[in-house]
Amino acid sequence: MNNRNRGKNTGDDTLFGTEKEIDKLKSAAQDMQYLLSRKYAEKAASELIGNRYKLKTRQIQAFRSASASEIQVQSRRAKELKVADLKGKMIYLDGFNVLILLESILSGAYIFEGADGCYRDLSGIHGTYKRVNQTFKSIELVAGFFRKAELQKLHWIFDQPVSNSGRIKQSILEFARENQLNWEVDLQYNPDKFLADNAEIIASSDAWILDHCRHWFNVISYLAGEEKLKVNLIKMF
Structure with missing residues (x-):
């Protein structure tokens, strides 16, 4: 077992742990949505808003990842499926x-x-994926979703260029064999485009994928509620 996790960075409690900072973040996210809805460029808008509220880099990353234009939000909501829609279906998982x-x-x-x-979170893999203490539990949670939703098949898609993607593929395939789960795992050089072009239903929170896919399911929100996960959640809207 590795002595590592994907928890808070040093200083995150200062950036995100007070009512004052959370209020600034929410205002920034609302301003960002306003500008995106009026076709401002994302990078320029986030810099403008970050300067206005005197936000640090990780705070800018947070409100930027949580923001979308009104049209984007409406489009994503229109394509979102409920868990009852998934029975007997195959899902592609990002x-x-x-x-x-x-x-x-x-x-x-x-x-x-x-x-x-x-x-959404602030973690990044920077070209290399490293297993953490919570990796196995995370795979177990996906297995719970697979069973409860009564899926016909789950197809995991990982980034081929990311180091250790082959290892996590093998770990998930072994888990699936041991637990008799109808899972496949593939590596793709451009997984976002592959998912948008080939999958009827996707489980992801990636903004580009949600804008370009046919249908999607909010698996993280579902698991948080179904499994009563303790989520250190900041609602930006």
Whole structure:
């Protein structure tokens, strides 16, 4: 077992742990949605708002990831499925997106709920994925979802260029064999495009995927409620 997790960074309690900072973040997210809805460029808008509220880099990352234009939010909501819609279906799961977000939740990291209802974190893999103490539990949670939703099949998709993607693929396939789960795991060089082009139903909170997919399911929000996960959640809207 590795002595590591995806919990808070040093200083996160200062950036996200007080009512004053949370209020600034919420105001920034609302301003961001206003500008995005009026077709301002995302990078320029986030810099403008970050300067206005004197926010640090991780705070800017947080409100930026949680924000979307009004049209984007409406479009995503229109394509979102309920758990009852999934029975007997095959789902494609955005591997690193879902796995790392679950690991972050279980590690007590700050999680941010966006205007589209999706949970997002501040973790990054920077080209290399490293298993943490919460990895196995995260895979177990996905297995619980698979069974409760009565899915026909679950197809994990991971980034081929990310170091150790082959290892996590093998770990998940072994878990699936041991637990008699109808799972597949594939590595793709451009997983976002692959998912948007090929999957009928996707489990992800990646903004680009949600804007380009056919249908999606909010698996993290579902698991948080169904499994009563303790989520260090900041609702941005």
